[in-house]
Every structure is written in C-alpha cells, then in structure tokens.
Amino acid sequence: MIALTEEEFDRIIVELLETKPVKYDALCAAAEKLLTKPLRRKCAEVPALGSVCTYEDLLSETYIRLIKCAIPSFFLRTDTVNRDREGFCRWVYTVAANICRDKIRFSAAHAAVPLEKDDDEDSIPLQIADPSAERPFAACEDIETLREAFAIVLGSDMQIYKVITWVAQAVMILSEGVSKIESNDLLIKRYENMTLDRMWEEIRRASAALPWLRVRKEDDLRVRKMLDAPFKENVRYGDMRYQDFYMKKGAKASISDWVNRINAVIRRNDAWNM
C-alpha cells in the first residue's frame, strides 16, 4: 500500500484545521497519490466499474467525500485531533472502496442483463485487508430496512444485555461514524461500569442523533420490562453492571458473540445482516 510522508500528512492537518479559509490542496494531493494506481487498476479489472466511469470520475467523487468527511469523520471524530497517519491512509482507501462498491451496485441495478457475480462485496475493496476499515452499516442500506432491523432486535426474546449491546453498537456506528472494530473498544470503555438501566438511558439519548430512528414507545417499555426482570434474588437485570455479563473469554469476545447472535436473529427474520 502506498503511504503518505509525515510532511504530507501534517500539511493536510494544517490546511484543514489551522488555515482560514480552509484549504484542500494537500488532502486532494494525498488522495491522488494514494488512489490513482489502485483506481486505474480497478477500472481496468472490473467491467461493472470500468463501463460506467473512469478512474478520474472516481477520484473526483473521492475528493468530494473527503472534503465533506475528513474533519467530522476522521480528524476530529473525537475531541482530540487524530494524528494516525496510517489510519488516515486506510480511511482514504476505504472511502474510495465504498465509492467503487456503490458504483458497481448502481451499475448492477441498472444493467439490462444480470452481471456476473463480480459485484460481490469481497471483490470490491482496493486490496485493503484491514477489517477495521470496513464500513459495517453500508450507506446503501435503506432506512426502512434499518428501522426494521431495530424493530426486530428490540422485539426479540434475546437476553436484554445482548439486545442492548447490539443497539448500543448500531447507534454508535451510525451516529458517530466509528468502524465496527473500533466500536467494540468504545462500548467497553463507555459502558462496562454502567448498570444496564443507565446504559439504556445513554443509548436512548445517543439515538436522538439519528432522526430516522425512533425507538417506539412499546419497544422502550418492553426493554424496561426486561430490565425490571430479576437477575437473581432481589437484583434486577437493570441493576447489574454491563461487565457482570462478560463471559470468561473476555469483554471483546463476549460482545462479538452477542452481536453475532443478534445478527443471526435478524437474518432469520430475513431482513438484514450487519
């Protein structure tokens, strides 16, 4: 993978965060350096892509995406400036890979003859193998499907800590733009000492950032009822701390396991999978 020098990376930060008016020259130059070759190759190798656009088109779309998202989704996703140069390169590759994927899907959706299975997810990334760079909630998922997935999860009979885990992760990914892998760490950091009661309150509050997602009143009541259920004598589920539910294999493995189980429920409902 081509990388950026420290100078190139620092210039992007200076231009974006410290220069008024904001400049995008270094950002676009970095994208050009990182992406020209892989996008050219991709266009040549994937007919579903090469037939609908040129690598220059893809590069321009990537510039625009980077200009809109570099500050809120990468450099200042948290309150401190993200100076992870390698992470930035991975992020740029991911942005471009997602644009390619959307193009391929669009071309597949509009093709008269069905395309070969070339538009399979696995074949799209620009040779990046970093799972943390994956965008777990593809922008292409339509809102109704997302709402449906939330309804299925909130209405499921799975244990409350699993339900809460899935919802917390989904809200985090959708509202804060973190990757699925990053969200595992964040979930632990943010919630492990909280009681489930408090955690649910926090999730409800965070979900307000997603205007299209309404946790219905009946779902909220249902969750609260599950929180009220006794975990053991004189102790409700809601009084237990999140970390009390971790299995022996550890926090991360527990969370992945719970999310996978919930996803299986969603898949069984034939709606959506994460």
Next chain:
Amino acid sequence: MEHVSVEKIIEFVSVDRLSESDLALTREVNAHLCDCADCRRRVRAAQTVYDALLAECKTREAAKKRLSRELDETLERKI
C-alpha cells in the same frame, strides 16, 4: 457561537460537485466543524441519513427534500 443551520447542513452533506459556491460552503462549514463537536455530530448523522436516502431516491433533489423532512421531525431545528 452560532451553529451551522439545518439548511446549510443539508446543502453540505449533499454536495456532489465542487463549484465555487459549493467550495465556499464546504469551507465555511468545515471551519465551524473544527471548533464545534455538536455540529460535527449533526453533520455525521445527517450524512448517514442522506447517503441512505440517496440510495432510495432517484435524484439528489429528492433525497435532500426527504432529509429535510427527516430532520424537521426531530428537535434538530431547535438547535
């Protein structure tokens, strides 16, 4: 500090080319985002919704209209 208006957020997340006026808008919004975590969160959320809407709607204009409606129904406009 005056936050970015909902209208500007909608324009910002739906920029799909870089005309002079689009560039000016992105510069203005980005300058504010450097100092405002609230607006960064609002922009991220609006971008997620807009992208999903764009996949559903036929045109950018339709997606923008629906985004405006989605945001309208929340407390967004009171910020």
